[in-house]
Amino acid sequence: MRTRESTLWTWHLLAGAVILVLLGLHMFIMHLSGLGGSGEEDVLSYSSVMERSRALAFVIVYILLLGVALYHGLYGFRKIVFELTLSEGVERAVTVLIVLLGLALFVIGSYATITAYAM
Amino acid sequence: MIETRSRKQSGGSEEVIKTVQFSVLRYDPKTLPAPRVDSFNVPVTKGLTVLDGLHYIKENLDSSLAWRYSCRMGVCGSCGMFINSYPRLACNTQVLELKTDTVHLKPLPNFDIIKDLVPDLSVLFEKHRSVRPFIVRRDVSIDELPSGEFFQSVEELERYLQFTYCIKCGLCMAACPTVATDRRYLGPQPLTQAYRYDIDSRDDGSDERKEEALGSHGAFRCHFAGACSEVCPKGVDPALGIQLSKRRAFVASLGLLPKKRLAAVAPPVTSAKRREGTPDAPERTVR
Numbered sequence: 001m002r003t004r005e006s007t008l009w010t011w012h013l014l015a016g017a018v019i020l021v022l023l024g025l026h027m028f029i030m031h032l033s034g035l036g037g038s039g040e041e042d043v044l045s046y047s048s049v050m051e052r053s054r055a056l057a058f059v060i061v062y063i064l065l066l067g068v069a070l071y072h073g074l075y076g077f078r079k080i081v082f083e084l085t086l087s088e089g090v091e092r093a094v095t096v097l098i099v100l101l102g103l104a105l106f107v108i109g110s111y112a113t114i115t116a117y118a119m
Numbered sequence: 120m121i122e123t124r125s126r127k128q129s130g131g132s133e134e135v136i137k138t139v140q141f142s143v144l145r146y147d148p149k150t151l152p153a154p155r156v157d158s159f160n161v162p163v164t165k166g167l168t169v170l171d172g173l174h175y176i177k178e179n180l181d182s183s184l185a186w187r188y189s190c191r192m193g194v195c196g197s198c199g200m201f202i203n204s205y206p207r208l209a210c211n212t213q214v215l216e217l218k219t220d221t222v223h224l225k226p227l228p229n230f231d232i233i234k235d236l237v238p239d240l241s242v243l244f245e246k247h248r249s250v251r252p253f254i255v256r257r258d259v260s261i262d263e264l265p266s267g268e269f270f271q272s273v274e275e276l277e278r279y280l281q282f283t284y285c286i287k288c289g290l291c292m293a294a295c296p297t298v299a300t301d302r303r304y305l306g307p308q309p310l311t312q313a314y315r316y317d318i319d320s321r322d323d324g325s326d327e328r329k330e331e332a333l334g335s336h337g338a339f340r341c342h343f344a345g346a347c348s349e350v351c352p353k354g355v356d357p358a359l360g361i362q363l364s365k366r367r368a369f370v371a372s373l374g375l376l377p378k379k380r381l382a383a384v385a386p387p388v389t390s391a392k393r394r395e396g397t398p399d400a401p402e403r404t405v406r
Contacts, residue, residue: 001333001368002329002368003329003334003368005334005337005339006368006369009365009372010369082336083297083300083301083304083340085300085302
């Protein structure tokens, strides 16, 4: 019953579920943490951003969020492109390009996160 | 254009309620460079269907008009067409129920046109065939059991029963927005039939269908617009079938799909043992 496409699609669903949790956490920290007393400026200030960037838990969460968001988004983009009734060869080329694009963006994003952690 | 009249139709006894204009798309790829629209005035009586109206045009106004039909009672699925921008069966659509003065008729979208209102359904049948829409067994040859039966409970039957009502009219394929954009997308009819056999307790052919039904242009391309279920003249819910198919694939991808318990082959009726307590048959009254 399992096919390559059903596996990719299952990951797409699971990535969506993970995004829901991690993005919810991110939104809560960025927009609702002020409810406890500290203002939004505090959350967005340079010192607050750097403080979060130096926390290992945030680094892990950000890299994980980057990975699942890239996978979820790029799989959805691939799905849209495939609706153009392309030939199998073009579809394969599109898949390779999207994988390369995703990997490049993941490396750049992870590099920025890790660099900030090391600062 | 409404013309209310009260006269007897020639050869008939029903009262003409009004005259409705049939605006029909005409096209013959072999002779016409582009489609055109012809209009015909059809006297409408109570209960007159679009199919009856087309017969009236053919008999009285233009004998060259082409469309496909057979049973005239919503069973064969031949007369599907785009009636007032909605895929319907012509035999199943009463003109007065459309509540319009003009009936716009076009061939089903998402299919090539053979002539006038005749769509080329061969793509549908090819896709349907590609999902192997029949009982597949590995342990027993169906060919060796031409009159044999499998054991199947009512509950097992009811799981797929609604999907067996499909008459392959192609209305769901015509309504599907994904079929409109992706010609390689399998479409609601074949995907639903693949699911129908996948969940049939007598069938063991899921692995032979998966590359088509769950491939890159299979069930995962469905946007769940639900148009297929909306237009189905037999009350089949293809959108449900596709979603259940996706769910089944999801569970299978996680390795959580329970192993299918295949229905056993029933012994011939002649070799069945009589149950204890079964009363004797009454004596024959006719010899």
